Amino acid sequence: MVSVSVLNLEKVFPPNVYALKDVSVEIGDGEFLVVLGPSGSGKTTFIRCIAGLETPTKGSILFGDVAVVDVERGINMPPARRNVGMVFQNWALYPHMKVFDNIAFPLKIKKMPRREIEKRVKEVAEALDIGHLLDRYPRQLSGGQQQRVAIARALVKEPQVLLMDEPFSNLDARLRVSAREFVKSLQRRLKITTILVTHDQHDAYALADRIMVINNGVVQQIGTTDEILNRPANVFVAQFFGDPPINLVEGVGRGDHVDLGDLKIPISAPEGRLQIGIRPTDIYVADAPLSPGDVQLPPGKIKLVEYLGFTPIAVVKWEKTELRAVMYSKLREGDSARVYLKKEGVKLFRDGVSIENYN
């Protein structure tokens, strides 16, 4: 297929909405990139620029070594010539057309011969397990079936790049899981360079080779799931990822510990004001340490116990500081608790930026 290079992309909507600011990313041939960010962060604008539905105000995009848009050089290839397949957030099937005609639509526009159209539509419909539905109207399909029709329509012209904007947003939790599996295995089989936009971190974990995190039009971090979870570039990324969410507290680094005021955390830390991030899975309440390297904190009090999925999580309180921690003991609210910390899981930030990157 083809790689996609995005270089210093900027999109300003008049008068001065900066939807994208200096976005650069290399998407490898056959790679699956998930773009993740909160509402209004620029995700849709980003893939619309790649599709050619939006013209950037600065920068360039290359498919392989062909520039599809380059503002400085005045290049802007029309969408139809870019050969991308796009699945929109609301799927946007034509209600008055049968499934066959919905899928065939991009080929009819290209004036492909009828025979070739029939062959292609049947092939892609079989692959997506909707071959028996070609004679129905969209309203006669389930949500998951409609979604597959939308994907079939994006794939039928054999695009070199597949773009999907929140394709699972209309599916219930169970369908979402099977839709993810389906999209992932299809992408692996076709080895098609794919960019999927979502605000759901679980979509990203399930699908991504790499994740690009964006906020206010600015790229926060690009990396594998492991890098994003374990080495967040800044406080925004640390807080956006992780379920249950990370504990984030202010403290002062003192060389061999971090001082939270009412609690000293015995880890090495540079001098000065810091933000400390500890995932609830890296701190726990138990009668004894689970691994020899884990450090014991002064005892805290169990303020309450809540369930996240099947995992009990305690809110442990010291004088002022409160931290969520996984529960491995049968204590109750009000009990005094032994708390242990996995040192290697602690993340330190200065002015919101990971101290690994701070200089």
Ligand SMILES: Nc1ncnc2c1ncn2[C@@H]1O[C@H](COP(=O)(O)OP(=O)(O)OP(=O)(O)O)[C@@H](O)[C@H]1O
């Ligand atoms: N045509 C437009 N004119 C003016 N501003 C726009 C236009 N389209 C988008 N914007 C603004 O650009 C910013 C990015 O919008 P975009 O649709 O890319 O966000 P998003 O990340 O896709 O959000 P969501 O998760 O809600 O779909 C927002 O502030 C939005 O209001």
Ligand SMILES: [Mg+2]
């Ligand atoms: Mg959007």
